[in-house]
């Protein structure tokens with residue numbers, strides 16, 4: 229990929245449509261994601277939030293029938309260009325999933341593995357500590373780094389997954405409903421952590437929880453099924469306070485005030 | 490509202506909560522238990538028959554336990570009964586077989602589960618399963634008439650005879666390959682997709698994901714495939730009887746001809762063996778030993794698997 233140029237946005241989509249075979253799951257999305265901000269993608273279930281998010285780091289490649297039309301630009305480079313290596317894209321754009329999915333390895337190895345395969349040559353102990361600290365997990369696990377990651381609670385596992393993502397120093401972190409499988413206290417911890425992380429990272433989070441979007445995000449993209457079709461699109465994208473207090477689209481207003489459907 | 494609910498529910502409460510006899514459940518439980526007991530009884534019966542005859546063997550004046558377990562010459566004609574002459578060939582051919590089948594079978598499993606497109610998979614899996622269905626006598630002659638000449642050409646005809654443990658072991662490896670591939674493939678496919686996604690999202694290549702995340706995650710299943718493979722190899726009779734050599738010889742050299750425990754049993758019991766002779770009862774002692782070797786190898790593999798898994802669980 230090219231060296232960074234001075235584009236203002238972390239990532240940008242242009243006329244992006246995403247298909248599963250013939251089915252157009254997401255239609256014509258134009259988004260400009262701000263650097264070092266948290267952008268929330270909200271909308272009813274099935275409107276294509278995950279599909280859109282997974283297009284950013286080419287996770288949709290694993291669905292054999294999926295393909296895209298339009299562009300996703302990372303610092304000016306189209307991530308779906310012919311010469312682009314999806315493995316390299318995923319290294320630069322990390323992802324945290326809905327259900328915590330630590331590797332069946334020790335806590336230490338969960339962090340070290342990604343760094344190692346990406347050619348990290350520095351002091352591994354330091355990197356592990358730094359990453360765990362950055363994910364606000366260090367104090368809880370520092371005495372049991374050699375233990376299995378599966379011994380941790382769900383919330384701790386999710387923070388471990390965030391830590392392993394940080395360890396490879398991506399530019400953007402994608403989160404697909406990262407707290408939906410967690411209890412309120414663990415959720416709060418993740419939300420606090422996101423505020424810390426946005427100093428260094430651009431975060432895009434999918435959530436179906438409107439309060440969460442309002443609490444954590446700077447910008448919000450509202451997705452909805454498009455007209456009578458089963459195809460989703462972004463109907464409104466603005467600063468989060470605007471979306472939640474004076475949205476322009478009536479459907480957004482209905483949705484954020486809970487009058488939807 | 491509340492009164493209505495309670496008035497509806499109250500009279501029946503005690504009756505509804507009472508234990509019901511579920512005859513179907515009990516019948517199923519009983520029959521499953523019976524089947525479980527039956528397998529144990531069958532195993533026990535085999536052990537008793539083996540043990541009973543083997544005891545007769547060890548009771549013979551020319552036999553003693555120490556000689557049996559510690560010496561390396563098996564020549565019943567002159568009263569030599571050192572089991573190691575046969576065990577060495579069994580271990581050598583089985584080791585060769587596993588060395589062939591594990592890397593190839595695991596690679597095939599990884600290919601089928603992670604790399605193959607559905608179309609390729611649909612063609613390759615049945616082929617692999619066919620390989621598992623070939624009668625072992627065919628494998629035996631394949632070893633003798635096809636593999637052995639190649640081995641002799643490569644190594645030198647003066648160094649290695651027509652019958653040798655290498656050819657038998659190699660072909661035995663091919664025989665158990667589908668077994669290892671298929672069990673390992675099941676284990677790999679059973680690894681939850683969320684783990685794959687997590688690994689790919691770290692910027693890992695397919696090979697890194699397969700070898701460093703999925704294989705460790707599937708280790709118990711892969712270990713099981715190795716255990717089944719070893720048991721098959723140790724117990725395999727036809728291939729070694731045909732291609733490994735007729736005549737006990739204490740040797741771990743793959744280029745030597747040597748008879749395995751199974752090969753020996755097959756050859757000796759092929760003739761008219763008078764009941765009650767030492768030759769006859771010796772077969773049961775060998776069979777018991779075979780049982781023991783399989784058991785020990787299984788325990789070792791199991792131990793290795795748990796050892797490696799410990800750090801994950």
Ligand SMILES: Nc1ncnc2c1ncn2[C@@H]1O[C@H](COP(=O)(O)OP(=O)(O)O)[C@@H](O)[C@H]1O
Pocket residue numbers: 248253271272273274275276277278279280291458
């Ligand atoms: N792997 C897939 N193959 C085919 N269709 C899919 C796949 N994943 C999602 N879809 C479809 O795409 C649409 C959007 O799904 P998704 O992105 O998961 O929505 P959301 O995350 O907003 O709930 C749905 O109609 C869903 O059925």
Ligand SMILES: [Mg+2]
Pocket residue numbers: 277278279
């Ligand atoms: Mg979703």
